[in-house]
Amino acid sequence: MNRILLMILQRFGLGLLTLFVVSIIIFVGVEFLPGDIAEALLGQGASPENVAALRHELGLDRPAHIRYIDWWAGVLQGDLGTSLANRRDIAELITFRLSNTLFLALTAAAISVPLAILFGILAALYRNSAYDRSVNVITLGAVSAPEFLTAYVLILYFSVKLGWFPSLSNIDQDTSFIDKLHQVALPAITLMGVILAYMMRMVRASIINLLASAYIEMAHLKGMPKFRVIVKHALPNAWAPIANIIAISLAYLVVGVVVVEVVFIYPGLGQLMVDSVSNRDIPVVQACSMIFAGTYILLNLTADIVSICTNPRLLHPK
């Protein structure tokens, strides 16, 4: 058990180091983009004096490394700073959007993950049957259609024609849980279309892979029912790849859903990040990318821990 704890600590330390490197890459990257926030905000109307005045007001006339160090000094004290674009507190800007992003991601995951595992097991069980083929075709079809197409088709039928769900996710702090679920139904279904196929096929493939093993054959010979063989014997050994694909899908749900946010007007982090990059609003970009990078690191760590716990051999690398 101690080995696991040690490994978690080690990974955590590496994660922090990764975050640090990401922060440098993002900062330098945004610095390299042509123009800065003063020019971006003033747009067509930017005259040299305006730009200079705004730069001075925002402290952008200081050298880049000083601004970077200042930013870290703030972060270490728990202060993410204020948005350069609208002078609002970044923590406040992000909390609302992060909670929305997580809510949507968790809702989509709560529907997709059990479905994917169930469909995957059934597909492995009835391999090459009509069921297997059709579930593959349908989920692969869904993942091949661009998200915005799926989203528009859902909107067309379920909100414009039938009126069951709203086409806009008009969410604020006071929206009740049930109401929220109703509002995120269409975006969550759209996202389900994107991630279901990956997870389902990974479950199917890993189980089928195992079904060729000797111990599975043994279980069959014992006369165990097929479904039991899969759930009791095959699945526990398949958790490692499944946990990995779930982690990657979850990370995608948090980080990569800006298109869905735009189509459903869902106030999540994605739109904030996109707008901030085009505005060159460095502190907001930094804060968002730290959250995104952190999400990836944490989820990967979790997937690794799950893999190790379900396969103790991994604790003793040669």
Next chain:
Amino acid sequence: MKKSKIEQIIHQDIILKQALSDPRVTRRDFLAFTGAMGMTATMGGALWSNRALAATPKRGGHMVSGLNDANTGDSLDCGLFNATYMICISRAFRDSLVNVGQDNSMEPALAESWEASPDAKVWRFNIRQGVEFHNGKSLTTDDVVASINKHRGEDSTSYAKGVFSGISDVRVDGNTVVVELADGNADAPALFTDYHFNIMPSKDGVAESLSSAGTGPYLLKEYNPGVKTVLERNPNTWHPDGGALADSHEVLAILDDTARQSALISGSVDVINRPALKGIARLKNVKGVNIVDVASNLAFTHPMRMDVTPFDNMDFRTALKLSTPRQEFIDKVLFGYGAIGNDQPLGPGFGSYDADLNVEYDLDKAKHHLKKSGHEGVTIDLSASNTSYGGAMDAAQLFQQHWAKIGVNTNIIQEPQDGYWNNVWNVKPFCTCYWGARPVEDMILSIAYLSSSPWNDTVIKNDRVDELVVAARGELDAAKRKAMYQEVQHIISKEGGTIIPAFGTDVAATRDTVGVGDQIGGGWEMDGGHYLKRWWKA
């Protein structure tokens, strides 16, 4: 639907609209007219009665709008406004000194009245008394002075710095704010209708730009940039009639065209701005949806830098102008929503607009000028992006085909959206661009067409234009000013470096649940940015 059918519908629609907006048309004329067009009497009658029904303003109700042109980086700082969303919000919870009315006249707002010195250099604005900001602070002349000074001086970060640069001094005299101008300007009150100029509370002579306290008819209840804004009626307003019709508003930022449109069709919102013109013929046929459009002075410009070869040659510029397909631009790029332009920036909404000034489409003449310029067979680069205006890429291809007919090869460069206004516009020799409507002629001319203009994107240096613009500014005789502005129009159209194939139309779409007055103000889309106060929930 076949293309010709769509074009026919658009055409029919434009004729109908002209008939409806012509005050001389009576109901009987109208029915006879629609009959002649092959429409049944009931169809025509329905069109008419909808219009009449909608024209009875009603108080109360909750209106939900979906506007694009918003950003999560939006701020309450009115000096940084450049987009419709914030302009409309600010006009609802703050006031200006002067408003542009729905008939485009100057209406008093926080300035009860004003008078000018005979040379139009000194203007005295009498400030309304007994007005309170939403935070309970009383409006003082100091607040007004601070709100003006926000846009002046070296440290100003305001986008409107150029607009206010003609002000040499601002001072208080009792309940009056005295504004002194360096040169006379008969249109000075119009400066104070600018959307950047809202009256804010001040502290120690500095305007509190980020304060949510205004004097407007609505209170800013919730403000989440790039997401949504909630406005509620201000019970303590100075407006004698409340200043607004709906009791409350929810304004959502919906950037995606399809999302905005489906929100309107499904009834999630009552009104949207800028429905995608590509699908408007179909949107119009949706039950319960109305299209609201108003001619605008927005100009689709294509500036050529007149200090770069071959654009430095007037014959070459003339050749391009004569071979630019204007009607086709309106039909294919603007889907009928525009008015023919004549290569000068003053649109049909201005009193001085010279409707007789036309730039014809004449390939023979164009070839003649091209030959004279000595640039036959030349290849030019046109930097284009749909950031400059929707459809700019299509327009570039349309121009390419027509200019090829006279022997000018056009190389279209699709420029990235990101940084377009910094790296392309005013930098590249020839690009696509637009200029938003301004309330008075002087604003657009001084900002882009004087040799000293900060954003002279065509590098025009014409002594006569410089002289006329300054003279017209101080000219109080309306007829003389009109003549001056018309001369400017002729010079720029003939000699200038921009191709303006059309002026735009501001388009919005509403559900039947929304009433819109007979007249819609110009100056900016959405009733000059005042729609939250002026439109009502039927």
